[in-house]
Amino acid sequence: MIKKEIVTKVLDLSFVIASLLFLVLIPLGMYVSRKDYEQRLANYNLEHQMYRQKYGKEVSSKVEVQGFRPPSVLSIFASGLDHYIPDKVITSRSGIFSTNKDVRAGDSPALLFGRMDLLFNVCFVASLVALAFTFSSLSGERQAGTLGLMLANSISRSHILLSKIVGNYVSLLIPFVMSLLIASIILELSQDISILLPQLYPSFLIILVVTLAFILTMVTLGVLISGMTQKPITSMTVSLFVWVIIVLALPKVSPMLARIIYPVETEQVVNLRKHIALDDLQKTYKLKSAEIHNKYQHIPEELILRYFAIKGFLMDHPELRTETQSVVPLDAELTALSKENQERINNEIGQIVQNHKNKMNIQNAIAMNISRLSPASCYTYLVSGLSNTGTREFDKFMENAQEFQDEVKKAIYDNYELRVWKSGSQVTTLRTPPDTVPDMHYHYASMAEILEAGLVDVILSIGFTFLFFTLAFATFNRYDVRP
Numbered sequence: 001m002i003k004k005e006i007v008t009k010v011l012d013l014s015f016v017i018a019s020l021l022f023l024v025l026i027p028l029g030m031y032v033s034r035k036d037y038e039q040r041l042a043n044y045n046l047e048h049q050m051y052r053q054k055y056g057k058e059v060s061s062k063v064e065v066q067g068f069r070p071p072s073v074l075s076i077f078a079s080g081l082d083h084y085i086p087d088k089v090i091t092s093r094s095g096i097f098s099t100n101k102d103v104r105a106g107d108s109p110a111l112l113f114g115r116m117d118l119l120f121n122v123c124f125v126a127s128l129v130a131l132a133f134t135f136s137s138l139s140g141e142r143q144a145g146t147l148g149l150m151l152a153n154s155i156s157r158s159h160i161l162l163s164k165i166v167g168n169y170v171s172l173l174i175p176f177v178m179s180l181l182i183a184s185i186i187l188e189l190s191q192d193i194s195i196l197l198p199q200l201y202p203s204f205l206i207i208l209v210v211t212l213a214f215i216l217t218m219v220t221l222g223v224l225i226s227g228m229t230q231k232p233i234t235s236m237t238v239s240l241f242v243w244v245i246i247v248l249a250l251p252k253v254s255p256m257l258a259r260i261i262y263p264v265e266t267e268q269v270v271n272l273r274k275h276i277a278l279d280d281l282q283k284t285y286k287l288k289s290a291e292i293h294n295k296y297q298h299i300p301e302e303l304i305l306r307y308f309a310i311k312g313f314l315m316d317h318p319e320l321r322t323e324t325q326s327v328v329p330l331d332a333e334l335t336a337l338s339k340e341n342q343e344r345i346n347n348e349i350g351q352i353v354q355n356h357k358n359k360m361n362i363q364n365a366i367a368m369n370i371s372r373l374s375p376a377s378c379y380t381y382l383v384s385g386l387s388n389t390g391t392r393e394f395d396k397f398m399e400n401a402q403e404f405q406d407e408v409k410k411a412i413y414d415n416y417e418l419r420v421w422k423s424g425s426q427v428t429t430l431r432t433p434p435d436t437v438p439d440m441h442y443h444y445a446s447m448a449e450i451l452e453a454g455l456v457d458v459i460l461s462i463g464f465t466f467l468f469f470t471l472a473f474a475t476f477n478r479y480d481v482r483p
Helices: 002-010 013-054 105-113 118-134 139-144 146-152 157-188 201-228 232-261 267-295 301-316 318-323 325-371 375-386 393-411 447-453 455-477
Strands: 066-068 088-090 098-100 416-421 424-429
Touching: 002 013, 002 157, 013 066, 013 118, 013 157, 066 393, 088 393, 118 157, 118 201, 118 232, 118 375, 139 146, 139 201, 139 232, 146 157, 157 201, 157 455, 201 232, 201 375, 201 447, 201 455, 232 325, 232 375, 267 325, 301 325, 325 375, 375 447, 375 455, 447 455
Parallel strands: none
Antiparallel strands: 066 088, 088 098, 416 424
């Protein structure tokens, strides 16, 4: 019976249309994704090289060091949020780093209509083709009268149902697998990408398994809809309606519902809060610093300036220590004040950032949980996560940015001490800074982290397939096969 289903479907016009769609769209999408990645990689290398040559060696107390995020090679499968995640982090002495995203004018149509990568082709095209393959699998045979004949020949309903699911699934995989093979060849023609790359093939295999499972889910859903309707035209209408709901409507509506349920301040408001808090702390620091200077106003300013100018040599020159001994208490109080001020900055700014992050996490969790009522959303979360372009990648970028800020602080900013005088500011070198600014070593999420984060979507994807099959079995057992 499975063989009959495969032969029947292969000889049907729907198989020809599905084959043309897969064999054209999937290789074309992979080629476009490959060229896009190659261009982004070339731009990343060029920008990093130009920065290194022009600015990458300037070390000073207030230098703004730039770190660059390399494009993920796995983004060829799902661009996801890659074009929204910042490409650059800029450090600062204050401890508040900034991010930057350069959006090319040529990307406007792509951002407006989306990119035709593997995720798009599977989530939108393959899912629709799966329903088109199966909408008449039971209702069509009922109308033709062949379904009653099969049952009259003592063939169990469970065998018929299984043959419909497996037969349609295998038939759909024939052109789909062929298109993937062609797409793999296209990738191998690139000098920068290969399926055999260690950072590529494990994720590619998992993406392939997840994709095949998603297609099986949609085939099972199509058979379920066919078993719930009496006529093929009704099956087609219901299938299209269900596809629009689970693939288009629900994923789009869920973020809007989450914002209504749990509103959160915008990023611009949070950034303004951070700068206001920083300005207030700096004003307080300057006032306290002035009070300390007034306390030691009997010490000539020339002696104070001389002390900080030669502070790094005092351990080796006892005669200099004696000459500037009266400045030591002032230095101790200023050092304690500077340390206290930096701790307050880290605490208050960190609290503002953490509070906003916690609220955003709650809002995003609400949106994701609502959208997970659709198997297409679960598939999207899984594949984009495996491609390092998912919802967690922005947090991963912020982690890398903070690590880079801390690295630059330790290598450069901590080697300078900023003193505030009545007449202005004075920067004094305490230790020897590096010859050049450090590079940003970006770390994408590991496979273990990705799978742990996607465990819920894996369970739900399996649950959807089991649910659709169970409902299809229960519905078909009560199905009236009379035409």
